[in-house]
Amino acid sequence: MERQELETFLTLAEELHFGRTAERLVLSQARVSQTVKKLERKIGAPLFERTSRVVRMSPLGRQLYEDLAPLSREMDAAVARAKSAARGVDGELDVGFLGSGAGTLTAPILRLFRERCPGVEVRMRETQFHDPLGALRGGEVDLLFTCLPVAEPDLTVGPVVINEPRALAVPLGHPLAGRTSVSLEELAGETFFGVVNGAPAYWWDFHVPPRTPSGREIRRGQAVASFQELMTLVGTGQGISPVVASVEKYYARPDVTFVPLRDVEPAEVALIHRTAGVTARTEAFVRAVRDAVAANGGPAPF
Structure with a gap:
């Protein structure tokens, strides 16, 4: 062959x-x-x-x-x-991130890695959820901080860096705005958003469920390609969306409010790399991430 x-x-x-x-x-x-x-x-x-x-x-x-x-x-x-x-550890390392990356652990991770590998230039590159794994598979980044689940045969997952609850992003004035919490079961009849082709179906379904726990359909509206696009559509009243709780901290908007979302699994962010693309630099970065998480007492809450 x-x-x-x-x-x-x-x-x-x-x-x-x-x-x-x-x-x-x-x-x-x-x-x-x-x-x-x-x-x-x-x-x-x-x-x-x-x-x-x-x-x-x-x-x-x-x-x-x-x-x-x-x-x-x-x-x-x-x-x-x-x-x-042949090249040694020194060189460039491109690290992708979705959303807020490793959250509050991002700076400690980078600091620890630079202390251990001062000859490596780390370049951070943002990815979008319409194709969350494309930059990694295409070689644009060497490693990637992204939301789980990721179940791909060519990718290695871990360590987990963030574990956080989820919330519902709704526009100001929405009937659910101001609630202390909301159940996913209550959202049948509401409009969530689809995603432009590229994200694995199981990945988007986890973050934006197509049904309530009892099986009632939640309508999918306009397909979006980026987080900013999603938040703009929420703010203009074209739908609502589950998001990770840290969105309120990192992406606050005056026209969007957030309500804690019950009866859904917490969201996790992990470091991902190509199983067949391990180098001395990527191995060193994985070790730095693992050690920073351990020093923190485990994954950050967000």
Whole structure:
């Protein structure tokens, strides 16, 4: 199997979408399709089941993925370690963050890392929730502070840096404004927001539930691409939205108020990195994060 065939097969197995696979590999969709067909001819049987609406792995494709994925990750990690050893720890490290990053732990983490690795320049880069993992997968950042859940086979999660309750952002004058708390069950009939394609469905559904605990639908309104866009729509009365409690601290607006939200799981923020992209710098940063969290007595409340 050629390297490009391996990368194309593994990426399509993870994405199950020819367009997203092409974007990740910087190839045309036609090239992705041709490469998969060529590999299937070599194997002698289909690896994917394709329809006009969906792409699924065949049983043979699933078995091949389970056999090859660990080997590919080990090979990528070995190459990364060799490159890292050749360059040493010094250099640049791009750290992405969604929202307020690691919150109150951000400064202690960076301070500890710079004390240990003074030859590394840390560059912080903001990401948006319409594609919360894209910058990490695309190599724009080396590590990423982002909200959980993240359940992706090519990404390593941890340590957790923030654990906080959630609240409901509502415009001033809304019937729920001024309440001491509100239950998610009360929100059937209200309008939440969708998200522009890019965020995993399970990720958005956790943060902006499509149903109440009893199963009643909560309508999804306009799709948004950034946090500022979401807050602007809330402030102008076009919907309401669950948010993490720290939003009131870091993103207060005069036209939006926040009500504690009951009966939903707390939100967590963790450090994420590519499993196959570990270097001496990323390992050093992970250790600094872990040690800063331990010195704090655990994840920050927000």
